[in-house]
Amino acid sequence: MTDTRLENSKIEILLSDARGIYIPQNFAEDMGEAWHLSADDIAHLSDPENEWYWEAWYSVLDNAYFIDGNGRKWTLHHDGDLFAIREDFDLENWE
Numbered sequence: 001m002t003d004t005r006l007e008n009s010k011i012e013i014l015l016s017d018a019r020g021i022y023i024p025q026n027f028a029e030d031m032g033e034a035w036h037l038s039a040d041d042i043a044h045l046s047d048p049e050n051e052w053y054w055e056a057w058y059s060v061l062d063n064a065y066f067i068d069g070n071g072r073k074w075t076l077h078h079d080g081d082l083f084a085i086r087e088d089f090d091l092e093n094w095e
Helices: 017-031 039-044 053-063
Strands: 011-015 073-079 081-086
Touching: 011 017, 017 053, 017 081, 039 053, 053 073
Parallel strands: none
Antiparallel strands: 011 081, 073 081
């Protein structure tokens, strides 16, 4: 995810639900370091057959964050697609 992609946005799709059970794996491989994932979570998410895969994914959804170039914090929301949500976005009133 790049800062220029986020400049005027409060919500951004990161990965399509077409990736299915591979969303966690693809996210960890492509964006893990930028989103402050632990080395353990990245390792567990490297294989969907790993016994800790889903537990690691839930941990990522609860704890991962990204700080953009303007100092704004982003978190994750997984509802089919995987979204980056800026901290000032009102997800509850999103349609």
